[in-house]
Amino acid sequence: MANVLRRYHLGPLIGFLLLFIILSIVSPQFLTFGNLRNVALQMSVNTLLAVGMTFVILTSGIDLSVGSTLALSSAIAAGLMVGHTPIWLAVVIALVVGLLAGLLNGIFIAYARLAPFIVTLGTMTLFRGMTEIYTQGTPIFNIPTGFSWLGTAQLAGIPVPVILTVLILVAAWIILHRSIPGRRIYAVGGNEQVAYLAGVRVKKYLLLVYMVSGVLAAVAGLVLTSRLGSAEPTAGTGYELDAITAVVLGGTSLFGGEGTLVGTLIGAAILGVIDNGLNILNVNSFWQDAVRGAIILLAILLDRKKVTR
Amino acid sequence: MTDVQVPEDQPVTAGDGTAPLLSVRAIRKRFGAVQALQGVSLDVHPGEVVALVGDNGAGKSTTIKMISGVETPDDGEIFFEGQPVHLTSPAVAERLGIQTVYQDLALCDNLDIVSNLFLGRELHRTLIPGLPKLMRKSEMEKRAIPVLKELGINLPPLSTLVASLSGGQRQTVAVARAVLWGSKLVMLDEPTAALGVTQTKAVLELIERLAGNGVAVLMISHNMTDVFQVADRIVVLRLGRTVANFVKCETSLDQVVAAITGSAEEVAIQE
Numbered sequence: 401m402a403n404v405l406r407r408y409h410l411g412p413l414i415g416f417l418l419l420f421i422i423l424s425i426v427s428p429q430f431l432t433f434g435n436l437r438n439v440a441l442q443m444s445v446n447t448l449l450a451v452g453m454t455f456v457i458l459t460s461g462i463d464l465s466v467g468s469t470l471a472l473s474s475a476i477a478a479g480l481m482v483g484h485t486p487i488w489l490a491v492v493i494a495l496v497v498g499l500l501a502g503l504l505n506g507i508f509i510a511y512a513r514l515a516p517f518i519v520t521l522g523t524m525t526l527f528r529g530m531t532e533i534y535t536q537g538t539p540i541f542n543i544p545t546g547f548s549w550l551g552t553a554q555l556a557g558i559p560v561p562v563i564l565t566v567l568i569l570v571a572a573w574i575i576l577h578r579s580i581p582g583r584r585i586y587a588v589g590g591n592e593q594v595a596y597l598a599g600v601r602v603k604k605y606l607l608l609v610y611m612v613s614g615v616l617a618a619v620a621g622l623v624l625t626s627r628l629g630s631a632e633p634t635a636g637t638g639y640e641l642d643a644i645t646a647v648v649l650g651g652t653s654l655f656g657g658e659g660t661l662v663g664t665l666i667g668a669a670i671l672g673v674i675d676n677g678l679n680i681l682n683v684n685s686f687w688q689d690a691v692r693g694a695i696i697l698l699a700i701l702l703d704r705k706k707v708t709r
Numbered sequence: 710m711t712d713v714q715v716p717e718d719q720p721v722t723a724g725d726g727t728a729p730l731l732s733v734r735a736i737r738k739r740f741g742a743v744q745a746l747q748g749v750s751l752d753v754h755p756g757e758v759v760a761l762v763g764d765n766g767a768g769k770s771t772t773i774k775m776i777s778g779v780e781t782p783d784d785g786e787i788f789f790e791g792q793p794v795h796l797t798s799p800a801v802a803e804r805l806g807i808q809t810v811y812q813d814l815a816l817c818d819n820l821d822i823v824s825n826l827f828l829g830r831e832l833h834r835t836l837i838p839g840l841p842k843l844m845r846k847s848e849m850e851k852r853a854i855p856v857l858k859e860l861g862i863n864l865p866p867l868s869t870l871v872a873s874l875s876g877g878q879r880q881t882v883a884v885a886r887a888v889l890w891g892s893k894l895v896m897l898d899e900p901t902a903a904l905g906v907t908q909t910k911a912v913l914e915l916i917e918r919l920a921g922n923g924v925a926v927l928m929i930s931h932n933m934t935d936v937f938q939v940a941d942r943i944v945v946l947r948l949g950r951t952v953a954n955f956v957k958c959e960t961s962l963d964q965v966v967a968a969i970t971g972s973a974e975e976v977a978i979q980e
Contacts, residue, residue, distance in 0.1 A: 574841075574843070575841050578843050578844060579841040579842060579843050579844060580831045580833050580841065580842045580843070580844055581841045581842075582841070583820070583824055583828075583831060583844060584828075584829075586817075586819060586820060586824075587817045587820060587824075587828055589819070590817035590818060590819035590820060591814070591816075591817050591818065591819075593814050594814050594815065594816060594817050594828075595817065595828065595829075596799065597777075597779070597799050597809065597811060597814055598799070598803075598828040598829040599799055599800040599803045599828075599829035599830070600828065600829050601800070657817070657818075657819035658819055
């Protein structure tokens with residue numbers, strides 16, 4: 401029974417469906433194509449971060465720096481574009497910035513053997529500081545209109561960020577659940593020493609997960625900047641916590657080795673539906689955070705075996 | 710105090726004339742202030758089961774770690790198939806055909822049986838060069854089943870999570886993992902320590918079948934009944950040193966125990 405629950409993500413899925421049904425009943429606006437499309441669009445940035453976070457948490461790590469990495473890479477991309485760098489080149493450079501941010505985390509964690517929480521707490525502040533230095537504390541406007549396609553265009557009625565997120569989810573799913581690196585990430589998270597003794601190059605995979613997280617933070621940053629038409633030095637503040645929440649809501653164990661991307665998607669969807677529902681129900685914004693927090697606690701309580709083990 | 714002398718630079722052979730697969734010569738290892746090994750020498754031949762015995766702290770586990778590449782000796786040499794080898798990591802040892810089954814660190818609980826069997830050497834196909842290689846799970850199961858059958862291993866479906874297996878089944882999976890790789894040398898650290906009577910019997914039978922297939926087996930055990938049941942030779946370590954090397958059929962439990970505790974020397978002195 402417990403296995404069936406886990407295998408088919410029944411816990412998180414039931415929670416999601418419950419919220420979905422309740423909102424459909426109490427608000428006629430909720431269950432419309434336009435609104436659901438809006439939910440999917442608003443979910444996309446957090447989902448991208450949560451996908452990277454899933455890789456990291458599966459190794460029993462944590463990446464608190466994703467919000468700052470998002471801000472740094474998008475500020476650099478925006479700055480370059482305003483300075484007449486071709487859009488494609490600015491995008492590539494932003495992705496490289498994300499990759500290097502992840503690499504830095506990975507080196508400290510895999511090779512210097514420092515605790516992921518402390519390392520990424522440090523780089524969270526470091527990258528935020530670098531963003532503030534680069535932007536001089538002011539938002540970057542006047543980004544070329546060509547760049548707005550990524551965040552605002554639609555293909556066949558579906559927003560481009562949603563399509564991009566789905567493509568990345570599929571690619572990440574194949575890597576995590578069907579490829580050799582994915583299997584070894586689970587092994588490292590399950591028991592690092594056993595994996596090492598079996599000949600798995602543990603450090604390589606630890607490095608890899610933080611690089612995946614960094615690159616996906618950069619992708620999320622590009623999507624956000626394109627949608628807003630500006631790069632804010634404070635962009636992404638607190639986003640790391642939303643990403644972690646989505647991963648944990650999806651049933652992934654913070655102790656590593658257990659969890660799935662489908663779970664993470666459901667977790668991100670739960671958050672997306674909560675936020676959307678509270679908005680369309682016109683819940684007082686002071687109450688929104690409290691309600692959100694209460695729902696998260698409830699959801700984790702329903703799935704508590706995962707967290708405490 | 711005199712020790713039973715074992716020549717440190719000459720091969721300690723089983724006497725049947727075959728070349729040893731593994732020769733350990735006078736290895737030493739110091740951990741900080743502790744001299745863990747101060748001259749361990751032993752040989753293991755293909756198809757032979759050698760039991761490594763000794764009291765707690767005699768250096769059995771450290772010796773295994775030297776051969777499995779987890780630690781490197783400060784001094785002394787290790788020969789594998791006649792060649793001097795530098796076992797700098799478990800991956801290096803595994804590539805040579807040395808597999809180790811650790812007491813508590815053999816399996817990943819969160820993975821299923823087949824993933825554990827192939828961990829570190831998953832069968833794969835490359836769909837697009839440069840992208841991550843995809844696993845061939847059904848192929849891995851297909852490859853594993855005849856090997857398990859040949860060894861008389863009965864396990865639940867290979868997609869079962871290891872966490873849900875019994876102690877004996879886990880030990881069997883760990884040994885099967887070593888066998889699957891056509892390993893030449895399999896080392897087992899206390900293979901029956903946590904097992905019940907029936908499970909112990911099954912694991913010992915598995916060890917015998919391994920040796921019957923020409924695999925060299927080096928096993929650590931505290932259980933003299935197990936040792937006398939499956940070992941061809943018994944190497945005794947005491948205080949980080951090889952102190953005796955018995956052929957099982959030419960020795961007795963008393964002799965081995967005397968070598969382990971060091972009372973053999975006192976007897977020798979009195980005589």
